[in-house]
Every structure is written in C-alpha cells, then in structure tokens.
Amino acid sequence: MQTTDKNLSRRNFIRLSGMTGAALTIGYAIPALANEAAEILTAQKATEEGIELTAWVSIDKTGKVTILNHRSEMGQGSFQTVPQMVAEELEVSLDNVSIAFAQGHPSKFGSQVTGGSSTVRGSYKALLQTGATAREMLIRAAAKKWDVNHNDCYAENGFVIHKSSGKKLGYGELVEEAAKITPPKDVKLKRREEYKIIGKSLPRQDNPGKVNGSAEFGLDVKIPGMLYAVIERNPRFKGKVIKFDDSATMKVPGVKKVVKTTAPVFAFEREGVAVIADSLWAAIEGRKVLKVEWDDARYANLNTEQLYARMKEDLKKHSLSQRTGGNANGVFERAEKNKIEAIYETPYEAHACMEPLTCTAHVQGDKVEVWGPIQGPDWIQRDISGRLKLDPENVKVNMTFLGGGFGRKAFMDYTYEPVLLSKEMNAPVQVVWTREDDMTQGPFRPGAVYECKGSLSDGGRIDSYIAKMAAQNMNHQWSPNPDKTAFNDSTIEGFPETYFETIPNYSFGDVPTESHIPVMWWRSVYSSTNAFAYESFMDELAIKAGKDPLEFRMNHFSNERYRWLAEKLRDVSGWGKKGKNEGYGVAITECFKSIVGEVVKVSKAVDGKLKIDKVWAVMDCGWYVNPDIIRAQVEGSIVMAYGAAAVHEIHFQDGKAVETNFHQYKMPRINEIPEIEVYIMENDEKPGGVGEPGLPPFAPALCNAIFDLTGKRIRKLPFNLNEV
Amino acid sequence: MVIRNLIAYLSNHLLMASYNLSINGKTYKVEADPKMPLLWVIRELAGLHGTKYGCGMAQCGACTVHLNGNPVRSCTLPVSTAAKQTITTIEGLSPDNTHAVQKAWLTEQVPQCGYCQSGQIMAAAALLKRNPNPTDQDIDAAMAGNICRCGTYPRIRKAIKTAAQIMAKASN
Numbered sequence: 001m002q003t004t005d006k007n008l009s010r011r012n013f014i015r016l017s018g019m020t021g022a023a024l025t026i027g028y029a030i031p032a033l034a035n036e037a038a039e040i041l042t043a044q045k046a047t048e049e050g051i052e053l054t055a056w057v058s059i060d061k062t063g064k065v066t067i068l069n070h071r072s073e074m075g076q077g078s079f080q081t082v083p084q085m086v087a088e089e090l091e092v093s094l095d096n097v098s099i100a101f102a103q104g105h106p107s108k109f110g111s112q113v114t115g116g117s118s119t120v121r122g123s124y125k126a127l128l129q130t131g132a133t134a135r136e137m138l139i140r141a142a143a144k145k146w147d148v149n150h151n152d153c154y155a156e157n158g159f160v161i162h163k164s165s166g167k168k169l170g171y172g173e174l175v176e177e178a179a180k181i182t183p184p185k186d187v188k189l190k191r192r193e194e195y196k197i198i199g200k201s202l203p204r205q206d207n208p209g210k211v212n213g214s215a216e217f218g219l220d221v222k223i224p225g226m227l228y229a230v231i232e233r234n235p236r237f238k239g240k241v242i243k244f245d246d247s248a249t250m251k252v253p254g255v256k257k258v259v260k261t262t263a264p265v266f267a268f269e270r271e272g273v274a275v276i277a278d279s280l281w282a283a284i285e286g287r288k289v290l291k292v293e294w295d296d297a298r299y300a301n302l303n304t305e306q307l308y309a310r311m312k313e314d315l316k317k318h319s320l321s322q323r324t325g326g327n328a329n330g331v332f333e334r335a336e337k338n339k340i341e342a343i344y345e346t347p348y349e350a351h352a353c354m355e356p357l358t359c360t361a362h363v364q365g366d367k368v369e370v371w372g373p374i375q376g377p378d379w380i381q382r383d384i385s386g387r388l389k390l391d392p393e394n395v396k397v398n399m400t401f402l403g404g405g406f407g408r409k410a411f412m413d414y415t416y417e418p419v420l421l422s423k424e425m426n427a428p429v430q431v432v433w434t435r436e437d438d439m440t441q442g443p444f445r446p447g448a449v450y451e452c453k454g455s456l457s458d459g460g461r462i463d464s465y466i467a468k469m470a471a472q473n474m475n476h477q478w479s480p481n482p483d484k485t486a487f488n489d490s491t492i493e494g495f496p497e498t499y500f501e502t503i504p505n506y507s508f509g510d511v512p513t514e515s516h517i518p519v520m521w522w523r524s525v526y527s528s529t530n531a532f533a534y535e536s537f538m539d540e541l542a543i544k545a546g547k548d549p550l551e552f553r554m555n556h557f558s559n560e561r562y563r564w565l566a567e568k569l570r571d572v573s574g575w576g577k578k579g580k581n582e583g584y585g586v587a588i589t590e591c592f593k594s595i596v597g598e599v600v601k602v603s604k605a606v607d608g609k610l611k612i613d614k615v616w617a618v619m620d621c622g623w624y625v626n627p628d629i630i631r632a633q634v635e636g637s638i639v640m641a642y643g644a645a646a647v648h649e650i651h652f653q654d655g656k657a658v659e660t661n662f663h664q665y666k667m668p669r670i671n672e673i674p675e676i677e678v679y680i681m682e683n684d685e686k687p688g689g690v691g692e693p694g695l696p697p698f699a700p701a702l703c704n705a706i707f708d709l710t711g712k713r714i715r716k717l718p719f720n721l722n723e724v
Numbered sequence: 725m726v727i728r729n730l731i732a733y734l735s736n737h738l739l740m741a742s743y744n745l746s747i748n749g750k751t752y753k754v755e756a757d758p759k760m761p762l763l764w765v766i767r768e769l770a771g772l773h774g775t776k777y778g779c780g781m782a783q784c785g786a787c788t789v790h791l792n793g794n795p796v797r798s799c800t801l802p803v804s805t806a807a808k809q810t811i812t813t814i815e816g817l818s819p820d821n822t823h824a825v826q827k828a829w830l831t832e833q834v835p836q837c838g839y840c841q842s843g844q845i846m847a848a849a850a851l852l853k854r855n856p857n858p859t860d861q862d863i864d865a866a867m868a869g870n871i872c873r874c875g876t877y878p879r880i881r882k883a884i885k886t887a888a889q890i891m892a893k894a895s896n
Contacts, residue, residue, distance in 0.1 A: 074837050075835075075836030075837030075838070075874045076836070077836075201833075203830065203833055204833060204835070206835075206838065207829075207830055207833065207834075207835050207838070208821055208830065209838075210835040210838030210841050211821055211826045211829045211830060211834075211835065211838075211841060211845060212774065212814060212815065212817070212818070212819055212820070212821050212826060213772070213773065213774015213775070213813070213814035213815050213842050214774065214815075215838055216773070217776070217838075217839055219767075219773075219776070219777060220773040222771075253740075279768060280764060280768055281756075281757065281760050281764050281768070285757075352873055353837075353839075353873060354776070354778055354784070354786060354837065354839040354840045354871065354872070354873045354874075355776070355778075355837070355839045356777070356778075401837070401838065401839075402837060403776070403837050403838070403839025403840075404837045404839060404873050404874060405837075406873075434780060435778065435779045435780055435781075628833055632833065632836060632876070632879070633836075635875060635876075635878050635879070636836055636874045636875035636876065637875070638875065639872075639874075639875025639877060640873070640874075640875055661779050661780075661781055661783060662778075662779050662781075662783035662784050662871060663781060663783050667784075667871045667873070668875070668877075669868045669869075669871070669877075670863070670864055670867045670868055670870070670872075670877040670880060670881065671864035671865075671867075671868045673875075673877040673878060675878070676878050
C-alpha cells in the first residue's frame with residue numbers, strides 16, 4: 001500500500017475512474033437521516049442521478065485498488081484501520097492498495113472531524129458494507145462472463161474463482177463489467193472467524209515514511225511562490241490591536257508586508273499583526289522587532305489562584321443538573337454516618353502537539369485551496385466558504401499528516417489566518433506558529449474543581465453519589481450570549497454507565513465558571529479530568545466501606561462486561577499480591593463507548609523516593625480492527641495522562657499564559673516512563689473508541705496506588721512525585 | 725538610540741554569507757544569515773524536510789541531526805558553526821529504511837504521529853554508534869532529550885534494543 005502523491009479531487013477521481021468505465025468505483029451516499037442505512041452506489045449511477053457519492057474505493061483495470069481515507073491521521077492509526085476494514089471485505093491484500101486522504105467535504109463524506117475517538121466506531125458498518133458490495137459486484141461480473149451461477153463463485157486475494165472449475169479472473173479484468181451492475185442490497189458481511197485482515201496487528205502503512213523523513217506534515221507543504229507569515233497575537237487572547245510600529249520590521253531583508261489580521265476563536269475574533277516575508281527566517285526575525293500596542297488592560301487582572309478561587313466559590317452555588325436518579329442530596333444529608341466528601345482539582349493544560357500549528361492557503365479569485373494538519377476538514381471547508389461567501393465546492397481542503405492533534409487541530413482559527421493573508425498578498429501563504437505561539441494561545445484544556453459527596457449503606461454499598469463540577473463550559477464560547485442556564489452535558493463523561501444502574505441515588509451537575517481564557521477539548525475531553533475526581537472518590541468510598549477497592553467496584557457492576565474486565569485486570573496485575581513497600585491502585589472508566597481499567601503499581605525505594613513500577617491496562621473497545629494500534633494508543637494515552645497528572649500545567653499571570661515552551665511546560669521523558677502492559681478484551685460488542693479512552697483512568701489509578709502505599713490522598717493535580 | 729540599536733541588530737543578524745554545506749554526502753551552496761539556525765537552512769534552503777521544528781530552544785530534540793557523527797540540536801546551532809563539517813540528516817541515514825534503527829523502528833511499530841521520530845531515530849543511531857549494546861540507563865541518558873507527545877517511549881526503548889541486535893547480527 002502506498003500513499004498517492006497528492007490528494008485526489010473527488011470529482012476528478014470519479015471522472016478518471018467510474019465515468020470512463022475504466023474502473024469500478026463505489027461508495028455510499030450519506031443518508032438524509034442519521035439512522036438510515038447508507039445507500040451504496042456506483043460512481044456512474046451517482047453521477048447520472050446527481051447524488052453526492054462518497055468514493056470509498058476504486059479498482060482500476062490493472063487491479064490496483066485505491067481507498068480514500070476520510071479521516072485525518074494524527075497518530076491514532078486511521079491511515080491503517082480504514083483500509084484494513086475495506087480490504088477485508090473486498091478480499092484484497094493491503095499490498096495492492098493505495099490510500100489517499102479525502103478532501104474536506106461534509107456532503108460527501110459526512111462528519112470528517114477526527115474527534116471523540118470515532119473513526120472506527122462511527123463508520124465501520126458503511127466501510128465493511130462498501131468493501132463487501134464491491135466484492136459481490138466483481139463476483140457477479142465474473143459469473144456473467146463465465147455464464148455460471150454467482151453463488152458458485154467466491155473472491156480471494158484480488159481474484160474471483162469459480163469453485164467447480166477453478167477458473168480465475170483478476171479484479172482488474174472484471175471492473176468494466178462490474179461497474180455496470182447495480183450494487184446488490186443486503187450483502188452478507190463476513191463472520192468474525194472468517195477475517196483474514198481485521199483483528200490482526202498488521203504494520204501501519206504510514207510508518208515507512210515516518211522513519212525516513214518523507215512523510216509530509218503541515219510544515220512540509222511548499223507551494224511555488226509561497227510566502228511565509230508569523231503572527232504576533234494578543235497574549236491576553238481577546239485584546240484588540242490599537243496600533244503597531246513596523247518600521248524596524250520592514251527593514252529586515254525579505255519582509256514584504258506587515259498587516260493587522262484576525263481569526264475566529266469561537267465567538268470572538270482574535271486579533272494579531274502578521275509579518276509576511278519571502279522566507280520563514282525573515283518573517284521570524286522581522287517579528288522580533290515589531291512593536292504592537294494592545295487594548296487589553298481589562299484582561300490583565302487574572303491569574304491561576306484567582307481562577308481556582310472562583311471555581312471553589314462557584315461550587316457553593318446551585319448546580320445545573322445533567323443526570324440524577326433517586327434523591328441523592330436528600331439521602332446524603334440524612335445519612336448520619338458512613339458519608340464522606342472531597343474536593344478535587346485538575347489543571348489547565350496545553351495540547352503541545354510536537355508539530356506546532358501551521359496552515360497554508362492559496363486564494364485565487366473565488367477559489368481557495370488549503371493545505372495543513374487538519375482534524376476537521378469538513379468544518380474548515382464550511383468555515384472558509386461561509387466567511388468568504390463562496391460555494392463550498394470552491395474551497396479545497398487538503399490534509400497532510402498531523403504531527404499530533406489531541407483536539408487542538410479540530411479548530412478553525414489557524415486555518416483561516418493564511419486564507420486572509422493569501423488574499424492580501426495575492427500569493428500562497430504559509431502561517432507558521434512558533435512553539436511559544438502554540439503553547440501560549442490555547443485554547444487550553446479547562447481547569448476544573450470537583451466536589452464529590454457520597455454515603456454508604458450498612459452493607460457497604462454506595463447509597464448516594466453526588467458530583468459537582470465547577471469549570472469553564474466549553475460550549476458557552478460558541479455564542480457571544482450563551483444560555484448560561486444550560487447544564488454542561490459532559491459531567492458524566494468517564495463515569496462507567498453500569499454505576500447508574502446500581503447506585504440508587506446519584507446527581508451529576510456543574511456550575512459554569514466565567515473566564516475569558518479560551519478553552520477546548522483535549523484528548524478524552526472532560527473524561528480526562530472527571531475521571532480523576534470520580535475514580536479517586538470511588539477509592540475513598542471503598543476505603544470508607546472497608547473494602548478492597550477493586551472488589552468494591554465489582555460490587556457495583558450490573559453486567560458481566562464490566563466484571564470480566566475487572567477480573568482480567570485483577571489476574572494480569574497480580575492485584576492483592578502486594579509486596580513490602582509497594583502500593584497498588586486501580587481505576588475503571590468509560591469514555592467514548594469503551595471501558596478501560598488500569599492498575600498502577602508504585603514502590604518506595606531505599607532513598608524514600610516514590611517510583612511508578614508498572615501499569616497494566618485492560619481495554620474493552622468491543623469489535624476491533626488492529627490490536628497493535630490499540631495497544632500503542634493506550635500506551636501513549638498513559639504517557640500523556642502521566643504528564644497532566646505529575647509533570648505539567650499551564651498557569652496564568654497578568655491574564656497571560658506563563659509557560660511558553662518546553663523549558664517551563666515540562667514533558668514526560670523516556671526515563672520517567674514505567675513498563676506498560678496492555679490487554680484487549682475479546683467480545684462482539686459494538687466498536688468503541690480507541691485513541692482516547694486509555695487516558696482517563698491513569699491519574700486516579702496512580703493516586704490510588706500512592707494512597708495504598710503511603711496513606712496520603714492526592715486531590716490536586718499536577719503533583720510532584722518527588723515530594724510525595 | 726533606536727537607530728543605533730537597529731544598525732547593531734542588522735549587522736549582527738542580517739549580513740548574508742555564502743556557505744558550502746556537506747549534508748548527507750552532498751554539497752549544498754547556500755546564502756544565509758550566519759545566525760540562521762542550521763534547522764532552517766536544512767529545511768528551507770537545502771529543501772530536506774525530514775528534520776523537524778519543535779521548540780527552537782534545544783528542548784525537544786525534533787531537530788536532531790548528526791554533526792560529524794554526533795547528535796546536535798539544529799534549531800539552536802547557527803549555520804556559521806556548521807560549515808565545513810559533515811552533516812547527516814534523517815534522509816542521509818538511509819533513504820530506503822535499511823539502517824538498523826529504521827528497521828527496528830518498523831519492527832516495533834514505534835511511530836504514531838511520527839513528527840518527533842526523525843529526531844528520535846537520529847539520537848538513537850548516534851547512541852548505538854558509540855555504544856552498540858546500551859543498557860536501560862544508557863538509553864535513558866541518551867534519549868531523555870527527545871520529547872514524544874504521542875508517548876511512544878516504551879516502544880523506543882524496545883526498538884533501540886532490537887536495533888542493537890540487528891547490528892550485532894550484521895557484524896557477526
């Protein structure tokens with residue numbers, strides 16, 4: 001499998017293939033209603049009927065297969081898993097498959113935003129169906145040629161074979177005939193035991209290019225005649241440009257223009273001054289001597305301590321309730337003993353993708369082309385066409401590989417900047433963010449403070465559970481006048497669904513905290529912070545009940561799926577076999593329809609220093625495609641969770657982010673990372689997310705392990721391991 | 725005062741000079757400001773994009789290249805100091821993924837997003853060159869300067885050991 005050198009325009013793609021009859025191109029049309037099954041059509045038919053077809057797969061006369069990946073590749077493995085699913089049902093080896101990134105186009109591809117760990121779980125049915133339908137059409141084409149019953153033929157490794165005679169035809173020889181066949185409905189999908197590709201740890205096809213430097217990331221895009229821009233943006237996020245002095249900047253050789261610019265950040269326009277030059281170095285040097293005066297004094301009076309004081313004050317207010325059962329507050333208040341409460345704090349965080357933000361655009365008349373590391377190409381197309389009042393067809397969005405995403409690259413600010421500047425300069429423009437720009441501008445993961453309360457029955461089961469979050473509500477930023485009486489719909493994220501069935505009285509809600517700091521989703525979103533509070537508190541309740549923390553959780557599982565996961569976790573981790581100077585902690589969370597349990601083992605060395613010895617993770621993501629990619633995602637999630645638990649935090653002072661680069665925003669390093677063992681549950685449940693759900697349980701499992709070892713309960717992240 | 729500062733600044737920063745750089749066995753003739761970091765020369769003037777920008781202050785290692793065989797952070801190394809020395813970038817390690825470290829990286833399926841991996845691989849290759857059989861502590865010491873946000877560290881550790889084995893086999 002290879003990458004095609006450039007993104008195929010889908011329209012050209014069909015013209016080249018299905019339209020000329022030189023290939024079989026089929027895909028599905030996005031149904032009008034979300035719950036309708038996708039209709040599978042040939043390119044020919046779709047063109048005749050004017051239906052927007054999602055061209056998933058095309059086979060040409062030489063038998064070469066091209067599959068479009070509609071999702072972005074930021075490390076999570078869609079580049080491998082999407083073709084792996086299609087190729088399975090199509091009965092082709094991945095060696096004969098090339099893959100192209102689809103361009104952003106919502107009416108054709110449906111949601112392309114790579115977020116919510118949704119690539120496999122959101123599109124697996126349509127992908128399998130598309131591959132299987134193409135296979136059946138090829139089988140029928142062969143049967144027709146041989147004048148035999150298609151039920152007597154089967155497909156294997158790019159050939160159709162007639163069972164009794166052993167006659168054989170390659171897909172390439174069949175595409176012309178197959179393209180004329182109406183795609184059959186209700187094609188039978190393979191049973192799991194028939195899979196040859198799905199469920200196997202096939203090596204990632206994007207990796208060869210990632211070990212020799214040839215993979216193209218956003219910063220590697222070079223367009224002839226391209227100019228470079230760096231932008232001085234307001235360090236207090238919302239201030240306006242009063243004036244700027246570019247006299248020194250303009251003297252830097254290579255600098256072409258200095259211009260005030262803007263970009264959308266949720267409901268506000270972020271202002272900045274762009275230095276545009278014929279080389280990146282000139283732009284960077286020019287910016288160093290640029291002077292900008294901001295109207296931002298009213299944002300100056302804000303720091304981290306104030307923010308958390310505000311959140312704690314907010315916790316005293318009545319919460320906006322998201323989900324309740326029974327009468328949690330009444331039961332808790334009436335309980336006379338066996339009740340506890342605790343406050344947990346989690347920090348603001350930067351995404352800190354290794355590739356800082358960048359995007360390239362070329363505006364030519366009423367046509368726009370954009371290249372970049374983009375998580376949400378369909379959003380970008382809609383945003384740019386909407387702002388410039390263009391037909392979406394005239395906005396081409398090309399995805400490069402993403403040097404990390406974690407939520408930050410599913411946004412429209414950094415993609416709009418080069419569009420405006422290209423228009424201004426009448427040339428292609430690449431906007432490059434320095435690490436400092438990337439780290440200090442946010443939007444950040446919001447800091448949060450949680451209040452948890454709970455009471456136990458005499459039998460040691462949870463009788464009431466109350467969780468209240470005070471944090472900025474990400475949703476409130478999308479409107480200048482948001483409905484502040486609407487609850488945050490994410491306070492239950494991370495909390496295993498099964499507990500709602502076994503805890504008789506519960507209440508989850510929030511109080512939105514006001515701040516001008518832009519905040520947004522960060523890997524696993526609210527689960528990344530909720531889980532620390534909820535699973536630490538679960539541990540506190542277990543201790544209060546005098547029960548083993550894992551057994552205590554298992555006592556509250558209503559079905560076997562959770563129980564099997566917990567048993568697996570117990571068995572692989574050697575839970576309960578604690579040695580001297582060792583501590584074990586567990587946490588089990590549910591995020592994007594996957595359940596993950598993690599056990600962390602810590603120990604105290606002779607010098608008294610705390611060490612994380614090992615992490616065991618058990619992932620239940622239901623039906624899955626590539627186990628090695630799942631293990632890699634869980635390993636990476638644990639490392640990232642460790643960073644937010646014990647290494648880094650974004651602080652604010654005078655209304656600005658304090659940490660500007662990795663010398664202040666420290667990152668986990670190889671020497672800090674313990675051994676990690678990942679196990680995957682085998683079942684036929686619907687597929688759940690993979691890229692994010694491994695993150696939430698780590699921080700609480702670590703802190704629960706530290707409690708087990710030291711008796712010290714950590715309720716505020718990040719903490720310093722060396723100071724425990 | 726402003727003008728004097730400006731003149732001082734310009735004379736320090738923007739006097740272009742001509743350099744013959746030896747990168748991956750090839751000579752590149754470039755015109756550059758002597759203060760320009762080698763990273764930008766490699767990427768923008770030599771057109772080799774495998775070396776990455778991550779921080780610009782030698783904190784993350786994404787820009788690691790070899791200078792006379794030793795790993796250096798090209799983002800803080802002025803081009804003037806790199807002239808007349810032998811520079812090797814990821815593209816020069818082997819274009820066809822036949823270097824033991826590249827092989828091992830593929831065997832252990834190290835990369836996720838892949839952005840930091842050029843730097844990781846260059847750091848690992850330099851380590852194995854001077855220490856063909858590194859311990860965990862050796863690996864920690866040599867690799868702690870390279871950040872991976874995807875968290876591929878457990879696989880990097882494994883891959884370095886695999887690469888050591890590949891190299892040992894090849895030399896037997």
